[in-house]
Amino acid sequence: MTTEYFRWTEYAWKDPDKDWRKAETLVSGIDVGSVSSQAAILADGELYCYCNTRTGSNSPESARNALNMALEGTGIKAEDLKYIVGTGYGRVNIPMSNKAITEIACHARGANFMGGPSIRTILDMGGQDLKGIHCDERGKVTQFLMNDKCAAGTGRGMEVMAELLQVPIIEVGEMSLDVPEEPPPVSSTCVIFAKSEAIGLLRSGWTKNMVFAAYCSAMAHRVVGLLERIGIEKDFTITGGISKNIGVTSRLLKELGVESIPLGPDPQIAGALGAALFARDLFLKSQK
């Protein structure tokens, strides 16, 4: 079998210090994105466990996989979950969910939970989408902006480059910083054209690191263009898969001249976590 360089390792996490059996309510948020899916489970409003998996060919199955993976080894059964909110690209097609909420609202809510009430601007760099979101101190969306459907600047675009250069995607960021000097960015407008440009650059003697540097900076530049249209209010933070690529984020923050609030435990679960927080609100409301 050929190596798939774009593949990243799927993973799950659970809080070793908590016992869900003592919790009164368990709720879940499931984010079925275009490239990756996450499920997060809250025990009495606190994050208990989550997972991050690759989205399959259909939304219902991807949602089921994500939920099963998050629950695996915890002893929680799907029927123990009092309320489930679905979000993301595939949100309307999540059979076990009680409600669907847009990923914009969920990302803001999740980022607010992880990064604190000072967060005002969220950049979500997902598989197919780039979003700039403004929110208030409670994580409520006040304004947002999205890219047109275009792979430039998205996780899928990065996968295409990793595949082309046959480097595991997780290593791209670090490699791009290991260059003698910062090369000029490649064409930032189209991944297909950036791909032919990259082949030309490799032929002319550029190293893979240099090509990645040129691609990461093109991506950063494109994102800056989007953010400038919506404006940056501090504090700023980044969610989504590309937030884990230091080659893109370091160049982006440098160009913007801002710092980013780190989101623990995982900036990629902002959508699922936000959905779970909404699920808890909705459940408590239904009990009144």
Added chain:
Amino acid sequence: MTTAGIDMGAQVVKVVVVNDGQILARSMAPTGFEPLEAAQKALDEAIKQARISRDDIKSIVATGAGRKAATFADKVLTEVTADAKGTTWLLPSVRTIIDIGAEEARGISCDAEGKVLDFAKNDKCAAGAGAFVESMARALELKVPEMIELSLKSTKEAPINATCAVFAESEVVSLIHAKVEKADIAHAVHDAIGSRVSSMVRRIPVEKDVALIGGVANNAAIADAMKKHLEVDIVVPENPQFVSALGAALSAAS
């Protein structure tokens, strides 16, 4: 007077040699990573075909995205001007020209003399150009001519959102997994690019006659899709991929 026009395209270099209003030779070479070498090669081939010598060519004009790389040319000309000149020479009644190349598509509005009145082009985006067709053919594991032929056998509509070639490739893969007929996917691909280019062309006034040129004009399925979306009859000249080079060669003579 014998002159040559060179169209330094993103994917293919085209050369046309003309003499007093007659086409003597047409040749092409893949642009590759050494566009100057490709241009030399195509020019040598055209000279051989025309049975003339290099010195017989009195003037050379280069056009196309990579025109500056043809350092031996006497002059350069924008693709838009070259398109208008070449098309109206071949088809004098044309007032609207659509040129779809490997990496770019243009809509040009011109008068009877071939003077450009207005034009529109896609921002560097593969979704509205030949590169889109090629990546979709790859995803379908077909050669482009096979994809065109299959497309004509389609009986059902299939959904493809052609706003990005990278995303459309994943859509095609999902459709294949969902057991949608390849013929229907191929048709959807052509229809999508036709729709996208048409909406770009509508930014300029579309007046009859309308001509489709460029390498992609050889794709009958796209020509059909363009007709459907623009709701107008479209003529495709012979050797549509050489029209820009022809325009450059004609302008070298004047």
